[in-house]
Amino acid sequence: MRLETERNMVHLVVGSVLALGIVTFGKDTSLIAIAGILLAGLLISEIVRRGHKPPLVMWFLRRMERPGVRPGKGTINFFLGAFIALIFFDAQTVFLSVLILAFLDSFSTVGGLAFGRRKVYGKKTLEGSAIGFMAAFFVVGPYMNPFIAAAACLAATLTELFCPIDDNIAIPIVSAVTIAAMGAIL
Numbered sequence: 001m002r003l004e005t006e007r008n009m010v011h012l013v014v015g016s017v018l019a020l021g022i023v024t025f026g027k028d029t030s031l032i033a034i035a036g037i038l039l040a041g042l043l044i045s046e047i048v049r050r051g052h053k054p055p056l057v058m059w060f061l062r063r064m065e066r067p068g069v070r071p072g073k074g075t076i077n078f079f080l081g082a083f084i085a086l087i088f089f090d091a092q093t094v095f096l097s098v099l100i101l102a103f104l105d106s107f108s109t110v111g112g113l114a115f116g117r118r119k120v121y122g123k124k125t126l127e128g129s130a131i132g133f134m135a136a137f138f139v140v141g142p143y144m145n146p147f148i149a150a151a152a153c154l155a156a157t158l159t160e161l162f163c164p165i166d167d168n169i170a171i172p173i174v175s176a177v178t179i180a181a182m183g184a185i186l
Contacts, residue, residue, distance in 0.1 A: 007064050008106040015102025023095035034083045045072040077168035085172040097175035100136045100156045108132025124161050133157045148182040
């Protein structure tokens with residue numbers, strides 16, 4: 001539980017900083033910055049995978065990485081999901097989508113571990129999903145129409161539960177599609 005709580009606190013902070021960076025610096029600058037971060041992350045991941053052990057990187061990986069997973073996979077996928085969403089959508093939509101990912105994913109994992117009793121799919125629980133939904137809705141609700149916020153958070157929750165693609169990639173894209181589609185309707 002300690003490892004998952006620490007991992008998800010980092011997930012929440014990195015996601016929040018990324019979202020704020022996107023809305024602050026805009027689409028073009030954010031695309032360039034995220035592309036650079038992705039390239040650096042892939043390079044570092046490959047260096048570690050090949051057996052090299054940069055001290056600072058190894059300290060972080062020992063504290064945060066799940067065993068048996070490619071080094072930095074979650075972080076790389078988080079930035080990849082934001083990058084893909086930013087290619088197709090405006091900075092404000094991606095800001096909201098990344099916040100949904102950061103809060104939904106972090107709170108559903110920790111909430112599911114702490115309170116989860118009813119399994120929905122794999123290790124995912126109804127309680128964790130509900131906590132994640134509420135956390136994401138609470139954060140993004142003030143920034144948009146509440147119906148759009150609820151739809152985007154529900155789409156993200158269902159994606160987190162059932163999508164076979166890593167949720168760090170899928171959630172920002174699905175959330176952005178939902179926000180854009182609902183915004184066009186309402």
